[in-house]
Amino acid sequence: MDQPPPHEECTNCGLIMVNSGFCRRCVTLPQCPVCKRRLPSNAFDAVPGNCQACDRKNRKKLQKTRHAIDNIVAEVNLPTDDTDTTYERFITRNALDILEVMDEHIKMKK
Numbered sequence: 001m002d003q004p005p006p007h008e009e010c011t012n013c014g015l016i017m018v019n020s021g022f023c024r025r026c027v028t029l030p031q032c033p034v035c036k037r038r039l040p041s042n043a044f045d046a047v048p049g050n051c052q053a054c055d056r057k058n059r060k061k062l063q064k065t066r067h068a069i070d071n072i073v074a075e076v077n078l079p080t081d082d083t084d085t086t087y088e089r090f091i092t093r094n095a096l097d098i099l100e101v102m103d104e105h106i107k108m109k110k
């Protein structure tokens with residue numbers, strides 16, 4: 001009987017509101033697909049896209065990958081073409097070549 005009146009909190013900012021989900025302020029904000037936070041648009045480089053915090057994490061990962069790929073590319077000279085708009089595409093397209101090269105390297109070390 002002593003229960004407080006039913007209310008929901010915005011899952012983003014904790015503001016108490018009537019409908020479930022996000023409050024009216026947060027529902028208009030762009031959502032980062034990675035961390036699921038709703039953030040003001042100045043927290044994004046591009047909308048839709050990851051927030052800057054997630055972007056920075058991504059870039060760090062990419063830099064590491066890039067270094068490894070550069071070593072392989074330097075030896076094999078993987079061809080790039082216009083469809084290589086992202087690293088993922090480049091890797092998918094060249095995955096077999098890269099795997100072969102890695103295989104040879106592993107065999108050579110034995």
Ligand SMILES: [Zn+2]
Nearest residue numbers: 010013023026
């Ligand atoms: Zn909110």
Ligand SMILES: [Zn+2]
Nearest residue numbers: 032035051054
């Ligand atoms: Zn994020």
